[in-house]
Amino acid sequence: MSSLVGPDEDDPRGKPLVPDDVQDAIRTLIRWAGDDPAREGLLDTPSRVARAWKEYCLGYGEDPSVHLSRVFEEVGGYNEIVLLKDIPFQSHCEHHMAPIIGKAAIAYLPTDRVVGISKLARVLHGFARRLQVQERLTAEVADCIWSHLRPQGVAVVIEAAHSCMTARGVRTPGVGMITSRMMGTFLDDPRSREEVLRLMGY
Numbered sequence: 001m002s003s004l005v006g007p008d009e010d011d012p013r014g015k016p017l018v019p020d021d022v023q024d025a026i027r028t029l030i031r032w033a034g035d036d037p038a039r040e041g042l043l044d045t046p047s048r049v050a051r052a053w054k055e056y057c058l059g060y061g062e063d064p065s066v067h068l069s070r071v072f073e074e075v076g077g078y079n080e081i082v083l084l085k086d087i088p089f090q091s092h093c094e095h096h097m098a099p100i101i102g103k104a105a106i107a108y109l110p111t112d113r114v115v116g117i118s119k120l121a122r123v124l125h126g127f128a129r130r131l132q133v134q135e136r137l138t139a140e141v142a143d144c145i146w147s148h149l150r151p152q153g154v155a156v157v158i159e160a161a162h163s164c165m166t167a168r169g170v171r172t173p174g175v176g177m178i179t180s181r182m183m184g185t186f187l188d189d190p191r192s193r194e195e196v197l198r199l200m201g202y
C-alpha cells in the first residue's frame with residue numbers, strides 16, 4: 001500500500017510514495033487545463049507535483065513554537081531590540097494555491113532571555129509552508145514569539161508579491177503587499193515602534 005510518510009523502498013532515492021487518488025486528482029487537473037496526462041512528458045508529473053506540494057506544505061507537520069524552546073539567558077544584560085531582517089520566504093495563498101514570495105523582518109525586545117537568531121527564521125518558515133493569507137502569516141509569527149518567548153515587545157513586518165495577482169487575475173506585476181503586527185512595547189510606545197521600523201528600513 002502506498003504511503004506519504006515513509007520512504008519508497010523500491011526507489012533508490014527514497015522518494016515518498018504518492019497515493020493513487022492524489023495522482024488521479026492531478027491528472028484530472030492536467031486534463032481540465034487542456035493537456036493529455038497520458039503523454040510521455042507528463043507521465044511522472046502527478047507524483048512530482050504531489051511531492052512538491054508535500055514539500056511546500058511541510059509546515060503542517062511541525063509546531064513552529066518548538067524552535068523557541070531553547071533559550072539563552074546569559075546575554076550580558078542585553079535588553080535592546082533584536083532584529084532579523086530581509087528573511088526571504090515562500091508561501092502559497094490559500095485562495096489560489098499560488099506562490100507568495102517575499103521577505104520578513106522579525107524583531108523582539110527581550111526580557112531576560114533570547115533565542116538563537118536562526119530560530120526566528122524557522123518560526124517564519126514553519127508558518128509560511130502552509131496555505132496562507134499574508135495577514136494570518138504575519139499574526140501567527142508574531143503571536144508565536146510573543147507567547148513562547150514572553151518578550152517586552154514583538155514586531156513583524158512582511159512584504160510579499162502574490163503570484164495570484166501577477167501571473168493571473170488582475171495581472172499586475174511589481175505590486176507588493178506589506179503587513180505588520182506590533183505587540184507589547186512596539187504597540188504601546190510610538191517611539192519604540194518608530195525605532196524598530198527605522199531599523200527594519202521602513
Ligand SMILES: Nc1nc2c(ncn2[C@@H]2O[C@H](COP(=O)(O)OP(=O)(O)OP(=O)(O)O)[C@@H](O)[C@H]2O)c(=O)[nH]1
Pocket residue numbers: 093094095132133134135162164165168169170
Ligand atoms: N487579504 C488578502 N487577500 C489575498 C491574499 N492572497 C490572495 N488574496 C486575494 O484573495 C482574493 C480572492 O478573491 P475572489 O474574488 O474570491 O477570487 P478571484 O475571482 O480569483 O479574484 P481575483 O484575484 O481578483 O481574480 C483576491 O482579491 C486575491 O488578490 C492575502 O494574503 N491576503
Ligand SMILES: [Zn+2]
Pocket residue numbers: 093094095096097098162164165
Ligand atoms: Zn491568491
